[in-house]
Amino acid sequence: MAVNEDAILLDSGTNELEVIVFNVSSGTYGINVMKVREIIQTQAVTPIPNSHPHIEGMIRLRDEVLTVVNLMEVLGCPQSVDHSQDKFIVSELNKLKVAFRVSGVSRIHRISWKQIEKPTELSQGLQSATTGVIKLDEQMILLLDFEKIVVDINPTKGINIEQVRKLGKRERNTKKIVVAEDSAMLRKLIHQTLTEAGYEQITFFENGKEAWDYLNFVYESEDLSLEEEFQLLITDLEMPKMDGLHLTKRIKETDEFKHIPVIIFSSLITDDLYHKGIAVGADKQISKPEIVKLIEEIDLMI
Known part of the structure; x- marks a missing residue:
């Protein structure tokens, strides 16, 4: 079949x-x-x-x-x-x-x-x-x-923090990143690796809906600035409530949010499925566990 x-x-x-x-x-x-x-x-x-x-x-x-x-x-x-x-x-x-x-x-x-x-x-x-x-x-x-x-x-097929250490010491702690990832294990690994890469201000959510709600909360808040709190978003694809493709599509179809860089970081980035991320407007798509490539793209974007 x-x-x-x-x-x-x-x-x-x-x-x-x-x-x-x-x-x-x-x-x-x-x-x-x-x-x-x-x-x-x-x-x-x-x-x-x-x-x-x-x-x-x-x-x-x-x-x-x-x-x-x-x-x-x-x-x-x-x-x-x-x-x-x-x-x-x-x-x-x-x-x-x-x-x-x-x-x-x-x-x-x-x-x-x-x-x-x-x-x-x-x-x-x-x-x-x-x-x-x-x-x-x-x-x-x-x-x-x-x-x-x-x-x-x-x-060896998982995220390897040792690969990130080879990038050397970097200062990136003024940049704020939002991550939507449902796996507790991967949230921990992503936090460790991004922190090692110098990105220390990371906000995690367990699914796309929570990230979308937070995005709207920041936009509507009188005390928070969207540009300061949402400088880049990383999203998985498979998540309960709202998946990464739908989250990306909603962001890119909303005039107030479409300038936010979105990176899809998923094990489902294959030649056959790459077009799905393009269709919803993702700025980059990176296959897990290519964490060094993810960090290099973050560097370029912010």
Whole structure:
């Protein structure tokens, strides 16, 4: 099953997404269609000696060799004896293609980011691998944090503060940056790396709606200056309530705000999806975890 680009949302910035629903053992989970290249039948997997326990091995898909991650191992589910319904979900994130083994794939649902709720602290205990909860047709669907799954297996695919230290000591602490990022782990890493780069005045929000509300609050305030408080905005794409594309679109379509530089910093910046950020007017799009490139673009903009 190939995921056709035309089948994905035709318009950028609608604050909607399409979710592929799948099963891992008895649990029901979801993944954003934008992360999926195709869904294929399982095939023989070649084991990789001394690999991470979550890695099942590797497969050849046409002219590429892909690592296979077993989500039953990741989620601590009992291994099924019957693999007749198993599928490989081939995903691309952080400029890396990975095949994830799942117990079966059901269908695609189009929903609004407003329908996605933040996981409770208890559900986040599930290896902290969930980014959101969808209640749909009396069904509870957990959105998995595939980026974190990959980084847990291979930390080199995450944000590396050591790369920033090579830039040397810099003075940037008069510049104010606003960041919309739903992952607590990434908020912490972004804070550490930007601070190391000299940007110490950073305001974080957990989703695009909070950032949008703050932008309007500052604009309407008699005591705050928009130019001083909002010199640059960095946004993730996948966020509950309001995603990064919709946030960027609203900023760039509002005369009072459109001068604010917006950088999309996401694992979904791929050749196939780059046009979506262009369509909503993003000033730059940078793929996680290219933190040095992000800092270099911030330097140029402010």
